[in-house]
Amino acid sequence: xxxxxxxxxxxxxxxxxxxxxxxKRALLSKMSDMRVSVSVTTRLPRDGEIEGKHYFFVNxxxxxxxxxxxxxxxxxxxxxxxYGTPRSFVMDNLERGCxxxxxxxxxxxxxxxHSMPSGVFIFISPPNMxxxxxxxxxxxxxxxxxxxxxxxxxxxELKQIRxxxxxxxxxxxxEALEKIKAIIVAERCRLENIDLR
Amino acid sequence: xxxxxxxxxxxxxxxxxxxxxxxKRALLSKMSDMRVSVSVTTRLPRDGEIEGKHYFFVNxxxxxxxxxxxxxxxxxxxxxxxYGTPRSFVMDNLERGCxxxxxxxxxxxxxxxHSMPSGVFIFISPPNMxxxxxxxxxxxxxxxxxxxxxxxxxxxELKQIRxxxxxxxxxxxxEALEKIKAIIVAERCRLENIDLR
Numbered sequence: 374x375x376x377x378x379x380x381x382x383x384x385x386x387x388x389x390x391x392x393x394x395x396x397k398r399a400l401l402s403k404m405s406d407m408r409v410s411v412s413v414t415t416r417l418p419r420d421g422e423i424e425g426k427h428y429f430f431v432n433x434x435x436x437x438x439x440x441x442x443x444x445x446x447x448x449x450x451x452x453x454x455x456y457g458t459p460r461s462f463v464m465d466n467l468e469r470g471c472x473x474x475x476x477x478x479x480x481x482x483x484x485x486x487h488s489m490p491s492g493v494f495i496f497i498s499p500p501n502m503x504x505x506x507x508x509x510x511x512x513x514x515x516x517x518x519x520x521x522x523x524x525x526x527x528x529x530e531l532k533q534i535r536x537x538x539x540x541x542x543x544x545x546x547x548e549a550l551e552k553i554k555a556i557i558v559a560e561r562c563r564l565e566n567i568d569l570r
Numbered sequence: 571x572x573x574x575x576x577x578x579x580x581x582x583x584x585x586x587x588x589x590x591x592x593x594k595r596a597l598l599s600k601m602s603d604m605r606v607s608v609s610v611t612t613r614l615p616r617d618g619e620i621e622g623k624h625y626f627f628v629n630x631x632x633x634x635x636x637x638x639x640x641x642x643x644x645x646x647x648x649x650x651x652x653y654g655t656p657r658s659f660v661m662d663n664l665e666r667g668c669x670x671x672x673x674x675x676x677x678x679x680x681x682x683x684h685s686m687p688s689g690v691f692i693f694i695s696p697p698n699m700x701x702x703x704x705x706x707x708x709x710x711x712x713x714x715x716x717x718x719x720x721x722x723x724x725x726x727e728l729k730q731i732r733x734x735x736x737x738x739x740x741x742x743x744x745e746a747l748e749k750i751k752a753i754i755v756a757e758r759c760r761l762e763n764i765d766l767r
Contacts, residue, residue, distance in 0.1 A: 496761075539759045552759055559756035562736045562749055564693075 377568045380467030381560055382489055383407075384475045385553070386482035387497035390508050392543045396497065397476040399550050404557070408466050410475040413439065416454040429459065447477070447484030458485070472557070479533060486536055493560050495553060496537040500544045574765045577664035578757055579686055580604075581672045582750070583679035584694035587705050589740045593694065594673040596747050601754070605663050607672040610636065613651040626656065644674070644681030655682065669754070676730060683733055690757050692750060693734040697741045 385393050385400075401409055413429045415436050424430055431439070436455045440448060448457030458475060466473045475492075477485065485492060499508070534540065539556050543549040560566060582590050582597075598606055610626045612633050621627055628636070633652045637645060645654030655672060663670045672689075674682065682689060696705070731737065736753050740746040757763060 535761065537761055539756070540761055540764055541759055552755055555752040555755035556759060558749060558752035559736065562738055562753060564732065564734055564737055567737055 378470060378561065379566050379568065380470050381472045381566055382463060382467060382475065382485075382492040383472060383557060383560070384477060384482050384485055384492050384494045385497060386477050386479055386494065386537070387543075388479065388499065390512065391497045391499050392508070392546065392549075393476050393497045395546065396543070396550060396553060397474065399546070400474065400553060403554070406472065407557075408471050408473045410458055410463055410473055413445070413448075413457045413459050414454060415456075446488045447481045449478075449481060460488070463489075472561075483533060483536060493539070493556070494537040495539045495541060495556060496534050497549070498534070498540060498542050500542055575667060575758060576763050576765065577667050578669045578763055579660060579664060579672065579682075579689040580669060580754060580757070581674060581679050581682055581689050581691045582694060583674050583676055583691065583734070584740075585676065585696065587709065588694045588696050589705070589743065589746075590673050590694045592743065593740070593747060593750060594671065596743070597671065597750060600751070603669065604754075605668050605670045607655055607660055607670055610642070610645075610654045610656050611651060612653075643672075643685045644678045646675075646678060657685070660686075669758075680730060680733060690736070690753070691734040692736045692738060692753060693731050694746070695731070695737060695739045697739055 385397055387393050397409070401407060411425060411427070411429060413431055413436065415431060415433050416428075418424070418428070418430055422428060433455070436448075436457065439445060439457065439459075444460055445457035446460050446463060448455060450456075458477070458481070463473050463475070475485065482494060486494060541549050541552045541556075582594055584590050594606070598604060608622060608624070608626060610628055610633065612628060612630050613625075615621070615625070615627055619625060630652070633645075633654065636642060636654065636656075641657055642654035643657050643660060645652060647653075655674070655678070660670050660672070672682065679691060683691060738746050738749045738753075
């Protein structure tokens, strides 16, 4: 008897401002065997952004064609631009036995849950709402009004937490990071992710 | 919204000689918040064995009465003595939100799976059969005949691996220990083990 393992799709998700981007970057810097999903976008490249590393850049027509051909695990419009997670990149890696990490907002995660129910869905939660408000304010990128709008959305979004497999409360970042790493190690040991020959 | 957590029953199991006893002791020495299940037995206490710590000692009549009253999660006869895992000790701890660790052979684990399907079942596997044989021989406690018998049993037992949630291959003990600790941390983050209020 020997064992081989299937690739696993890990989805890190949670409300805006909860620190999921920071967690993703910290995770990737320590796990060389984890591939990160690269999004397709219609927005123009910024200085230093590399095709295939930061984004796959396409025009609006190409994006719509990809959408029609069902080539996205999820997609969304943000202001005038479109963003999508290409299904082929994720599937190709999983089939080769490579794990893939996807950091995404809650609406996107719910779309991915629909197209890839076998993914491992990790919800990153703030310790509480006051803490989330103060993080968004201290980031200084957003007006107070837009923060109140986001918090209203977050309370709704928190109700969707039941769709996830894991809950990690991001109180101390190092502790949250250790928990996500433990989830990755544990999922790699799960019988349902192992082929027994 | 706040979160409370239910107690989780962790079952470490696998073939004889795979090192599950060593793993259990190493784990308990590092996790002060893990309770270990104490077995009931009809055998007489050995020197230094403490009632309620190493075993709960009962006579054959008492054991049979407990069995009739369905007070065991699992029980077995080994030679002329009986051993059982008392349901009340496990349930009392789980209800108080304490996790419980149970180290047990495969037949016992399958009984516990029946009575406590919500438990987390971790199968400890040898890297391969030759390795298991050499470990049993080097332990020097068993005759060569009894080792061949055990190995035959092990191959049968390995077929039952699919009843478990996790597979940990005990090649390097420190690595296996890290994996079991990761499984414990991850399970504590699983939504199904958390009460959302």
